[in-house]
Amino acid sequence: MPYTTSCVFCGSIHKKVLDLGLHPHSDYFPSSTKYKITCFPLNLVRCTKCGLYQIDYHLDKEFLFNDNYIYDSSINIGGVKHWEEFAKTTKEIFSNKIKNLSHLDVGSNAGELNEAFSRIGFNSVGIEPSKDPYKKAITLGRKSINSYFDRSLLDKLPLEKFNLITFTNSFPHIPNPYETLRLASELLEKENGVIVIESPAAKKMMENFQYDQIYHQHMTYLDFEPLEMLANELNLEIHKMVDTDFHNGSTRYYISFKNVYKKSSYVEKMFENLSKKSIDLNQQDDIFRMGCLKKRDKLKNLINQYKDENKKICCVSAPAKGNTILNYCNLTCNDIPFTTEANILKVGRYTPLSSLPIKEDSYLLEYKPDAIIILAWNFFGEISNAIKKYVPYAKMYTPL
16 A cells, blocks of 8 residues: 555656545445544645646555445436436447447446446446445346456456446546556457546546545546546547536546547547646646635534534535545544435444444434535535435535
């Protein structure tokens, strides 16, 4: 679990942007407060050559995605709608002459994207390293392979080549992006194959001071220029881009072998912007750092205000990003008594280090809070609507 002193895309030196302190693995939710919590450095850095934002301390993949990884994509109603749109619009790229389209989703979790592609005629299979999400996918009747995306899985794949390979919020979780993209290109049909990488956009993160995107699973924060440079090393190119509102600002990159697909006008414009680039990245980094500090102070002041007025405040949802928020703000169960969760696998556990007990959403009916902080703020509308039946009177906030 070492520090990296050079960029994972291009190998150039990077510089520190934001030091968030020492943090536990943010997708680990202990079943007791008596467990020892190990913390690791969490710093956002930027490559001084290609501009890729990344973290500089990498945890082993076996540590990140083990039996305690209990994220369940199947409970996300907003996500299901997003993946249906994803499948439908992506299929439009392929010619109607191509029959029996094949799809491989890397980091497929419970297989929601596989299900969306299967419904429109793809032979779809997922790759999922964590056991609980893999078992959930199998239980739901979805094709899934319990494996990391490396060469050890080649004998397990049902096909040698795929028309489509997707990474939905999973590519930044992989510590060796060059080898990962190279393996994907080797599994791709050369004549029509497409790799799609969708991830929260680094540009949005920087503009909106979204420090909660920073945690150990998110090793990289993607933007057009560094990803295009990486693709170019492998005779690949970005031919299409789509910005979405998913996770409050994500970008979908369509990558293929060079000269297979015509570049979209959006991508052509991105190339034009690179040639006349005028952004002062050092200034951008300084603005981001100060914006994050201001957001941290504002949240702590909000909580203290409710406590000073003897009013009840609590949290709802327990996402990985919520742990970055709680621990960066030095908040504990002494400040916020609990959070709630729709994912039943997390109920009865605790947030790491901050030690907030995780209860069922229905507990809000008993507690009767005056105010609620929705930690999974990227699904604010969906979550707030779901919990209004318990607390229609409570004021709801986003932590950022």
